[in-house]
Amino acid sequence: MGVLVIVWLEREIYAGIQQLIGPKYAGPLRILQALADGTKLLFKENLLPSRGDTRLFSIGPSIAVISILLSYLVIPFGYRLVLADLSIGVFLWIAISSIAPVGLLISGFGSNNKYSFLGGLRAAAQSISYEIPLTLYVLSISLRVIR
Template identity: 80%
Template structure:
């Protein structure tokens, strides 16, 4: 519930800053905007690049998402609630989260489009920068 409120506030504040209407037409006060966005995302057409490498294009995002989800294995959620009790948890977390840029590069390269590839490079660079800034 807190995420919906934060998303709603972020959209309202951004609309006020940019002097535009904002998400106030989706339900009362724009509360249903997140639901509308989720529905739109699920119903979007899945476009595949005609000249690209379909295998790389599909596997790249999967590698990124799976490695992010696997990084939650070493985070203790409570005193007795730990998914995997590893003595080298921080190192495993760093190693698993270091795989994300590879998935981003694979998906950008798999499209065989110079703009998508530069977007994948940019996303990978941002991911590496976030990882470096956490430990600097």
């Protein structure tokens, strides 16, 4: 319930700042705007590049999303709620989440467009630049805990 309230507040603030007309009048308390956005996403056209490799263009985002979702396997959600209890959990988490930039590169390359490829390179570089400090933080905490 908290997520719904936060999303509603975020939309209210953005609509006020940007003076958006649509979100201001979408139902009582503007609650129907989220329903309209969900409907728009369901009926959105899937565009594939005409000169690009459609398989690579489709597989790239799948690799990125699947690697991130797989990294949740080793995160303990509670004392007894662990999906996969592995002794190398932290290292496996870092390894699996490091696959995501490859998916970003594949998507940019599959479009057969130099600007999309540069965008994919930029996204991968940004992802890697966030990953390096995160890995150092996680490993330093792990080394501190292990005696």
